[in-house]
Amino acid sequence: MKNLNAFYTRIENFFFKQDNQTEFLGFFRVAIGTVILLQFMAVMPDFDQLFSSSSIIPQDIMGVFTPDWMITFSKIVSFLQSCGIEESTTILMTKVSFITLCTFIITGFYSRIAAFLLLILQIALLKGSSFFAYGADFFTSMSLFYLILFPADQHFSLRNFIFRKNPVDSNFTPVKRLxxxxxxxxxxxxxxxxxxxxxxxxxxxxxxxxxxxxxxxxxxxxxxxxxxxxxxxxxxxxxxxxxxxxxxxxxxxxxxxxxxxxxxxxxxxxxxxxxxxxxxxxxxxxxxxxxxxxxxxxxxxxxxxxxxxxxxxxxxxxxx
Structure with missing residues (x-):
């Protein structure tokens, strides 16, 4: 029984013991945000050929492999067109939003909210153009998911600098172990x-x-x-x-x-x-x-x- 209690304590400490080491949070936030931004900037010249209605592979063909309930970029474009917003305007808004959200993540300005919104936008682009996606795109989605779980904007962040906030003491060890x-x-x-x-x-x-x-x-x-x-x-x-x-x-x-x-x-x-x-x-x-x-x-x-x-x-x- 004593050995069992010791084993349980070790498991509990492994998953839940407070970890005061926070440098990795700032590194992960800045590095992932920068890489995603650079990758998007590289794709921007070919954005219309990949994601618009005039893409290399027609959207109706790519839509065959997408469930009806899935929100894709083409569905967003169609919805906004029904509201009187042109596709070119939607594409411009998407580019600006993507770059802005990446900047918020890098600087730590409400990066968890920015990561959540960017994840939705990234999945909409990814699922709507699945023929152009590969493994790195799925790792991007997972990276944004972990940025939502981690309190990454609690340390070395622009938000704390602007609002003069001290980092909130939170236990992120379970997420780190995951x-x-x-x-x-x-x-x-x-x-x-x-x-x-x-x-x-x-x-x-x-x-x-x-x-x-x-x-x-x-x-x-x-x-x-x-x-x-x-x-x-x-x-x-x-x-x-x-x-x-x-x-x-x-x-x-x-x-x-x-x-x-x-x-x-x-x-x-x-x-x-x-x-x-x-x-x-x-x-x-x-x-x-x-x-x-x-x-x-x-x-x-x-x-x-x-x-x-x-x-x-x-x-x-x-x-x-």
Missing amino acids: FQIHISIAYFFSGLDKALGFNWWNGESIWKAIHLPYSNRDLNIDFSWLAEHSYILSFIGWSTIIIEMCYPFFIWYKPTQKTWLYLTISMHIGIALVLNLYYFSAIMIIWNITNFYFEQTANKKVFSTKKTISAQYLPNQIDS
Whole structure:
């Protein structure tokens, strides 16, 4: 019974013990808001071709795969047109609103409300043009969801500066643990999915990925020599599977946490440079740093505090 109570206490402390480490909140808010803003600015020149009634793929075709109850951008446009507002005006209002909400998130000006409104707008654009969406868009939605849950505008925020407010003492540990478990599960099943086939073990998936039409367009690296050294492709494939599947185990284990964090970030830097998936890689790097990099700094602060207390307390013991 005593062991059971101790186990329960450890579980309770893990999920609910107050965490005074707040630097990750400011980093997550500013980094995610900046990346979403930059990605939207990159899409803006092609906004009409992706989301308007004159898009490359007609809206009625994309609407076939969208439930009737789902609010999409095309439905918003149609509703406002029935109210006498032209589509061009709606598009302009959408662009201004998106940029404004991103700015509110970055600066911490009621960022939770801004994240909620931006999430609705982002999902409306995403679900209305699902043919143009990929994994990073779904991670964007999840990032905005966590910005709603986290009290991110309570620390290092423009709102507190303007209204001279002190940060409210709130326990965000449950949300932080949820976020950490979420990313751990995502990596594990991503690695498991790769491990179930043979394409990643023999390097075939790596070879196909680096020769996709959109890949390697910035650096233009000649990878043809890898055809004669297929063991390198297999090594990269094996490494990817190991990094992802072992992520939940080694990222939580303190002696290997830092190493696994750097391995994962290095993997995403490679994906960004070779496959040109900059947005996806940036999102995943931010998730990793937010969840586990600041754990390292928090542990160092606790250790240095204990060391200082011991140094102050020891001489008193000796004198007595």
